[in-house]
Amino acid sequence: MPVETWLIFVLGFMIIGSIIALELKDLLSAVISIGIVGLGVSIAFLLLQALDLAIVQFLFEIFALIILIRAFNGKEYHIQEPSKSHMIQSVVTVAVLLLILILSINIFRALPEFGKPIFSTAKHYIENAAQETGSANIVTAIILDYRAYDTLGEVTVLFTAILGALAILRTRKSNGAAGGDNETA
Amino acid sequence: MTVYVLCFILLLVGLYGALTKRDLIKIILSLSIMGYAVNLMIILFAYRTDGSFAILVKEGSNPNMVDPLPQALILTSIVIELGITAMLVALAIRLFQQYKTFDITKIRRLSG
Numbered sequence: 001m002p003v004e005t006w007l008i009f010v011l012g013f014m015i016i017g018s019i020i021a022l023e024l025k026d027l028l029s030a031v032i033s034i035g036i037v038g039l040g041v042s043i044a045f046l047l048l049q050a051l052d053l054a055i056v057q058f059l060f061e062i063f064a065l066i067i068l069i070r071a072f073n074g075k076e077y078h079i080q081e082p083s084k085s086h087m088i089q090s091v092v093t094v095a096v097l098l099l100i101l102i103l104s105i106n107i108f109r110a111l112p113e114f115g116k117p118i119f120s121t122a123k124h125y126i127e128n129a130a131q132e133t134g135s136a137n138i139v140t141a142i143i144l145d146y147r148a149y150d151t152l153g154e155v156t157v158l159f160t161a162i163l164g165a166l167a168i169l170r171t172r173k174s175n176g177a178a179g180g181d182n183e184t185a
Numbered sequence: 186m187t188v189y190v191l192c193f194i195l196l197l198v199g200l201y202g203a204l205t206k207r208d209l210i211k212i213i214l215s216l217s218i219m220g221y222a223v224n225l226m227i228i229l230f231a232y233r234t235d236g237s238f239a240i241l242v243k244e245g246s247n248p249n250m251v252d253p254l255p256q257a258l259i260l261t262s263i264v265i266e267l268g269i270t271a272m273l274v275a276l277a278i279r280l281f282q283q284y285k286t287f288d289i290t291k292i293r294r295l296s297g
Contacts, residue, residue: 003232004188011191015198018218022202027210034214037195041221048228049238049251056263057224064217064270071274072210090205097197101190108189115234122252130241138239138250142257154261161268165275 004114006047014040031068035061052139188229196222209277209287213270220266224259231255 017036024030038061045054112118125138125146135141143151199222202215231252239253277287284292 003234007188007229008191011188011195014221015191015195018195018198018202021214021218022198022206022211027208030211030214034217037218037221041225044225045228048232049236050228050231050256050259051238051240053228053256053260053263056260060263060267063267067271067274068210068213071278086205093201093204097201101194101197104193105190108186108193111186111189112230114186114188114229115232117231117233117252119231119252119254122254125253126239126250136241138241138253139256139260142253143260147257150258150261154264157265158268161265161272165272168272168275168279 003047007044010040010044010047014044027072028069031065031072035065038064050139052137189226192222192226192229195225207288207290209280209289212289213273213277216273217266217270220262220269224262224266227255227259 014037017033017040021030021033021037024033038057042054042057042061045051045057125142129135129138129141133141133145135145196219199215199218202218203212206212206215231254233249233251236249236251239250239256280292281287286292
């Protein structure tokens with residue numbers, strides 16, 4: 001089977017999984033069903049020959065699951081709050097989103113066809129990466145050599161996000177242990 | 186083109202969740218669905234038919250490689266998404282301590 005058929009199958013699976021995750025009442029089950037979407041993305045990256053990305057996406061999925069379950073487990077609140085369902089609001093939202101989808105079909109016609117990229121920067125990287133950086137893996141050559149400042153910024157953002165999370169979770173009494181440990185108040 | 190449309194539908198499902206759900210955890214999940222869809226869309230643009238992975242191999246490497254530049258950018262994006270998720274979860278936990286609820290319609294007044 002060609003790659004496109006597999007991708008359509010995986011994407012359909014992911015759409016169904018995300019709808020189920022959003023409509024389930026039990027929040028723990030919803031967190032686990034979101035794993036369908038994340039692992040589906042990982043499989044799609046494998047099909048699209050993005051090996052590094054598939055590994056990173058898999059790790060991201062596991063970490064996100066650990067964070068979410070650690071944060072919301074063992075409490076009484078892992079059932080969704082009962083709230084009056086606003087049917088009109090949901091219907092209007094779905095109608096508007098369908099309208100957006102129908103209107104944007106033309107944009108996807110204008111895009112380059114699947115399997116024929118038009119980027120030309122990559123040609124330089126593919127031809128010269130081995131001589132210029134000495135790395136066999138071109139993706140790592142780009143991350144750690146050509147665009148090393150990008151990676152530095154990424155690490156800074158990650159560090160700041162973790163500092164922010166710790167500052168938010170810190171209570172006045174304790175000295176702010178690891179994230180998620182001191183929400184007993 | 187079908188894959189692009191399906192990927193866009195995935196983004197719209199996430200948008201629907203973020204707009205209509207009232208539970209904070211559901212909103213965090215919707216945001217991560219949108220993130221997955223955007224990442225996947227950019228990698229779909231980079232694919233070349235019958236292309237191989239962007240790693241040079243010893244015996245006569247395939248000149249028909251997929252585009253490595255979007256992959257490098259998305260690698261950054263995935264890691265930043267993890268930071269965003271961690272921070273949103275921290276905010277949600279803090280709001281629960283303050284208001285004893287995850288329902289955003291009941292979180293109304295500011296209190297310190």
